[in-house]
Amino acid sequence: MLGYLRKDGQLGIRNTVQVVFLVECAHHVAKKISESFSDDVQYFGFPGCYPSDYGYRLVERLCTHSNVGAVLLVSLGCECFDRKRLEKDINESGRICHTLVIQEEGGTSATISKGRLIVEDMVREISKTERRNMAxxxxxxxxxxxxxxxxxxxxxxxxxxxxxxxxxxxxxxxxxxxxxxxxxxxxxxxxxxxxxxxxxxxxxxxxxxxxxxxxxxxxxxxxxxxxxxxxxxxxxxxxxxxxxxxxxxxxxxxxxxxxxxxxxxxxxxxxxxxxxxxxxxxxxxxxxxxxxxxxxxxxxxxxxxxxxxxxxxxxxxxxxxxxxxxxxxxxxxxxxxxxxxxxxxxxxxxxxxxxxxxxxxxxxxxxxxxxxxxxxxxxxxxxxxxxxxxxxxx
Amino acid sequence: MSKKALLLHGDDNCAVALMDICKGDLVAFEGNILTALDDISIGHKMAVSNISTGSKVYKYGAAIGSATKPILRGEHIHTQNLVSDYIIGFHR
Known part of the structure; x- marks a missing residue:
C-alpha cells in the first residue's frame, strides 16, 4: 500500500483538492469551480452564517485531512466564518491554501474563472506529492x-x-x-x-x-x-x-x-x-x-x-x-x-x-x-x- | 429442505427468516421443525415457542422488547405484538 505523504506527517490514500464554501451564499461558486475538474477535485462547505466552535473545528479538520492536498476557500465576504484563521491553520499543516472573496473578485463569473485557474495549479502541484509505503x-x-x-x-x-x-x-x-x-x-x-x-x-x-x-x-x-x-x-x-x-x-x-x-x-x-x-x-x-x-x-x-x-x-x-x-x-x-x-x-x-x-x-x-x-x-x-x-x- | 430460518442464540424464542416464508411452510431451524402461521419476509422474526403477554422476546441472546399480546409458535413477531422496553420508535 502506498500513501500520499503530507507535510504534517500524515499519510493519505487519496490526493484531493477541496473547494470549500464558507457560507451557503458561496456554495454555487464553489460547486461550479470544482465541477470542471476530475473527481479528485471536490467541494463541501459550511452553510450557516454563524459557525459554532465545533463547526469551525469540523471544517478545519476536514481541510487538513490526510486525503486532502490543497484547499481553495470560497467566501462571500460578509459571513462570520473566520476565513483568515482557517487559511492560516491550513497553511500551517503544510497544505496549499488560497482564499477567494466573491465580493472582492467582481462577482460570480469572475470568481469561478479565477478559482478554476487556481485549482488547475493546485492539481499540478499536488501531483508531485511524495508517495510512501503504508501499513x-x-x-x-x-x-x-x-x-x-x-x-x-x-x-x-x-x-x-x-x-x-x-x-x-x-x-x-x-x-x-x-x-x-x-x-x-x-x-x-x-x-x-x-x-x-x-x-x-x-x-x-x-x-x-x-x-x-x-x-x-x-x-x-x-x-x-x-x-x-x-x-x-x-x-x-x-x-x-x-x-x-x-x-x-x-x-x-x-x-x-x-x-x-x-x-x-x-x-x-x-x-x-x-x-x-x-x-x-x-x-x-x-x-x-x-x-x-x-x-x-x-x-x-x-x-x-x-x-x-x-x-x-x-x-x-x-x-x-x-x-x-x-x-x-x-x-x-x-x-x-x-x-x-x-x-x-x-x-x-x-x-x-x-x-x-x-x-x-x-x-x-x-x-x-x-x-x-x-x-x-x-x-x-x-x-x-x-x-x-x-x-x-x- | 433448505434452511429457511436461523436461531441466533440458544436462549432465543424467535428465529430470523433467511428467505421469504409463506404461511403453512414447514420451517427447519437448528434441528427443529415448525409450521409458519403467517407470511414472514426475509430478515423478519418468527416465534419458535409460545410467548405470553408481557414476556420478553429474545434475539442474539438478549431481550429486544416485550410482547404486547400472546404470540404463538410460528407467528410473525413484529410491531403488532412486540414493543421496545426503551424508546417507542417513530413510524409513518
Missing amino acids: FSDLIIGTVCGGSDGTSGITGNPAVGRAFDKLLASNAICIFEESGELIGCEPHMMSRAANDQVKEDIDQAMLKARNYYSTMGLGSFSNGNAEGGLTTLEEKSLGAYAKSGNGKITGVIRPTQRPTGPGLYLMDVVPDGEPRFGYPNICDTSEIIELIATGCHMVLFTTGRGSVIGSVISPVIKVCNNPVTYKNLHGDMDINAGKIISDGLSLDVIADEIVNLVVDVVSGEKTKAEKVGHAEFVLTYKDFDFDKTSCQFA
Whole structure:
C-alpha cells in the first residue's frame, strides 16, 4: 500500500483538492469551480452564517485531512466564518491554501474563472506529492450502518466486526459510533472497556444518548427499518453493535478528536450539555462526515435496505447485508455480505473479502460510490465539551 | 429442505427468516421443525415457542422488547405484538 505523504506527517490514500464554501451564499461558486475538474477535485462547505466552535473545528479538520492536498476557500465576504484563521491553520499543516472573496473578485463569473485557474495549479502541484509505503498501523477506519434491516445483524455487521478484529490485530485504528444506535448494549460494551476510565466514559456517553433521545422524542429508527423486519430500537442496536467486533474498547472520542494510538474507539456523537431543540436528528452522511473529521481514511458502510451514498474526502465501502437488495442495487455495492444467507458463506470469508478490499482501496482502487460520482456532505451543528474527555489527543 | 430460518442464540424464542416464508411452510431451524402461521419476509422474526403477554422476546441472546399480546409458535413477531422496553420508535 502506498500513501500520499503530507507535510504534517500524515499519510493519505487519496490526493484531493477541496473547494470549500464558507457560507451557503458561496456554495454555487464553489460547486461550479470544482465541477470542471476530475473527481479528485471536490467541494463541501459550511452553510450557516454563524459557525459554532465545533463547526469551525469540523471544517478545519476536514481541510487538513490526510486525503486532502490543497484547499481553495470560497467566501462571500460578509459571513462570520473566520476565513483568515482557517487559511492560516491550513497553511500551517503544510497544505496549499488560497482564499477567494466573491465580493472582492467582481462577482460570480469572475470568481469561478479565477478559482478554476487556481485549482488547475493546485492539481499540478499536488501531483508531485511524495508517495510512501503504508501499513495497516497507518490506517484509521470507521464504520457506520444505514438502512438497516433484519439481515444486517446476521451478515454484514458481524462480518465488519470480524474485519475490525483483523485490522486491530495489525495495529490499525478502528472507530465505531452512534451511541443512540447502541442503546440496549451498554452492559456488554462496558465489559469490553480497556480500563475503568473507559468504562465510565462509555456509561456517561450512553446515559447522554438515552437522555437525548427520550427528551427529543425521537429514536434512531426509521420506517424502512421496520419494513425490513426490525421491530425495536434495542433490536436494531444489537445488530449495529456487531460492527464493533470483539476487541477491547480503547477509548471514547468525540467527533474531530483524532485518536493517537492504535485500538478500537467508540465515537460519541451526541452533543454535550442539556438536549436542545435545533439540533437535527442524525443522518448517515453527517455520521460519515464526523468519522472523516476524526481522521478516517475510509468508512465501511453496511446497509440492508440499500443505501447508495459515498462521501467527499474519504472513500466509502458499501457492504450489502441483504442478498435481495444486492441483486437489485449491485451497481452501488462493493461487498455482497448477503452471500452469508444465500450461499451459506462464513462471516470470516466475507471479513477477509472486506480486508482485501480495504487494501485495494488504499492502493487506489475506486469504490462503487466513487465510480458513479457520489461525494455527499452534511454538516450538523453541535456543541461538545472537549475538555471533558479523559483521553489525550493531538 | 433448505434452511429457511436461523436461531441466533440458544436462549432465543424467535428465529430470523433467511428467505421469504409463506404461511403453512414447514420451517427447519437448528434441528427443529415448525409450521409458519403467517407470511414472514426475509430478515423478519418468527416465534419458535409460545410467548405470553408481557414476556420478553429474545434475539442474539438478549431481550429486544416485550410482547404486547400472546404470540404463538410460528407467528410473525413484529410491531403488532412486540414493543421496545426503551424508546417507542417513530413510524409513518
